[in-house]
């Protein structure tokens with residue numbers, strides 16, 4: 364019988380593979396200490412996250428965040444405000460593997476198609492009525508109209524949106540299994556990147572005239 368301590372044994376190889384597979388299913392890695400309040404000003408940011416503040420300087424305030432308490436200003440082209448509660452605004456989240464946003468939508472407002480490369484998202488409706496949806500890598504749309512108290516889950520990395528289909532404003536809380544989910548807002552990434560994606564590329568990709576691309580770019584203050 365092959366020895367379990369033999370690193371080349373089939374058992375060991377299968378076990379290593381299973382552990383690797385399991386590990387790749389995790390979101391952020393588990394912490395190795397009670398807490399690690401981020402020192403966002405530290406010069407030596409070389410770990411997978413942020414350097415910890417010395418625990419002797421940590422206070423209750425480091426675990427408190429009021430940034431989602433106030434309604435955001437939705438006076439913009441999307442009728443949207445996203446208040447972010449990630450590790451950059453709430454350093455106490457560092458290494459804890461989670462974060463949340465407050466999403467305010469004016470009547471008819473939209474949180475345009477976007478994706479979070481590092482997180483699964485849970486949408487919870489506090490006020491109003493929204494259409495929430497995501498598209499899979501097979502280009503299948505899953506969507507649902509959500510009312511107060513209802514939730515919808517957006518699998519990690521998939522393109523998704525929320526659209527206010529109610530009569531008044533809408534308020535959502537979105538939770539993430541990452542301290543820093545990251546976001547790519549599709550229209551902004553494509554039409555307002557820096558430097559700009561060449562008009563020819565976008566015209567060909569969307570099968571439209573370059574003038575249409577220029578028009579869209581101008582809506583985002585880009586050229």
Ligand code: GLV
Pocket residue numbers: 445464465466474484523524525537
């Ligand atoms: C909603 O989709 C959000 O990213 O907060």
Ligand code: MN
Pocket residue numbers: 477478479484523537
């Ligand atoms: Mn999102």
